[in-house]
Amino acid sequence: MFTPETLIMVGAIVLCIGGLIGAVISRKFIPPEHQKELETNLQAAREDLKQYQQDVAQHFEETSRLVHNLTQSYKEVHEHLAKGAIHLTNSDISRQMLEAGDGNIGVEAGALLAETTVLPPRDWAPKTPGQKGTLSEEFGLLDEAEAENAEKPKEEKEIN
Numbered sequence: 001m002f003t004p005e006t007l008i009m010v011g012a013i014v015l016c017i018g019g020l021i022g023a024v025i026s027r028k029f030i031p032p033e034h035q036k037e038l039e040t041n042l043q044a045a046r047e048d049l050k051q052y053q054q055d056v057a058q059h060f061e062e063t064s065r066l067v068h069n070l071t072q073s074y075k076e077v078h079e080h081l082a083k084g085a086i087h088l089t090n091s092d093i094s095r096q097m098l099e100a101g102d103g104n105i106g107v108e109a110g111a112l113l114a115e116t117t118v119l120p121p122r123d124w125a126p127k128t129p130g131q132k133g134t135l136s137e138e139f140g141l142l143d144e145a146e147a148e149n150a151e152k153p154k155e156e157k158e159i160n
Contacts, residue, residue, distance in 0.1 A: 078100075
């Protein structure tokens, strides 16, 4: 019989010959008017695709410009609200408004906020060893013995 290599080679040759015969027949039997019509349709489709791509690019350019304008308007509204919050509310709300945005609302508003900033209490009272600081829960409270001693002079003063 035939070897696989021979069968593959004969199959490839037959495929090439069939392709050539098909191409020749299609050229002879397809009228030139039809070929021109197909070429015209292809050219029109290419022009439509080009126009569509230009429309898409123009659409995204316009969208980008509008989003930029929207962002600028949002920043202006936020700055307006933050300035109003600084002037009309307490410093905690003002600080929250500033932290929500970019924190840049101008020199006058920043100076006003700096003036109204309240610092947390600090334990700076001078202490001697063994004494409680001013932020201790027990600061200013007397022991029972100290409380009795403190009350006796008051009683003596009241008697006199």
